[in-house]
């Protein structure tokens with residue numbers, strides 16, 4: 612399965628309903644919702660009320676990206692708000708809490724992703740890779756939209772892809788940050804199948820241009 616996952620961080624918040632319709636028209640199967648706490652990342656975005664509102668506005672998969680410390684504190688609440696996939700950072704909590712959170716999310720019938728920052732090695736997620744549904748490889752330093760794609764992270768995408776193929780796992784690889792019509796093709800070549808698009812998506816004239824690139 613391949614899909615784009617437009618990030619509403621770059622959307623016009625005053626017209627969020629219209630922006631979600633644009634996501635639906637684009638052929639995207641996912642909506643990416645970036646939650647930031649100002650501690651794990653040096654920015655604050657939004658939380659449960661926005662997830663609740665987006666849930667009411669669309670049937671698309673809510674792909675919630677938690678850039679918060681100790682995400683275990685809020686996982687249940689984001690599930691109740693309507694999150695379908697909860698991705699949190701391997702750098703944001705302990706080994707025991709990661710295992711517990713994976714278990715809780717699955718017990719509630721939702722999908723779980725683990726995310727690694729650009730400077731975090733692939734090895735840090737290997738203990739969990741057979742337990743999760745998605746790996747989110749950050750292609751920018753998390754915290755802000757509109758940054759430039761870090762091409763060096765593609766080595767990590769390829770390494771994860773090789774592991775998934777060699778072990779016959781069915782895990783999605785999502786890339787996030789600085790993705791546009793050029794870097795999407797590079798990430799797809801490297802093995803990614805889910806593409807978060809913030810700035811590039813909401814400033815483009817033809818929202819379908821990105822879905823048309825998926826092969």
Ligand code: DX5
Pocket residue numbers: 618620621643645676678751752753754755756757758787788789790807808809810811
């Ligand atoms: C950054 C977020 C990304 C960001 C993507 O911390 O996780 O999802 O919103 O925005 P662009 O596509 O503009 O880099």
Ligand code: ZN
Pocket residue numbers: 618643644645676787807
């Ligand atoms: Zn994100």
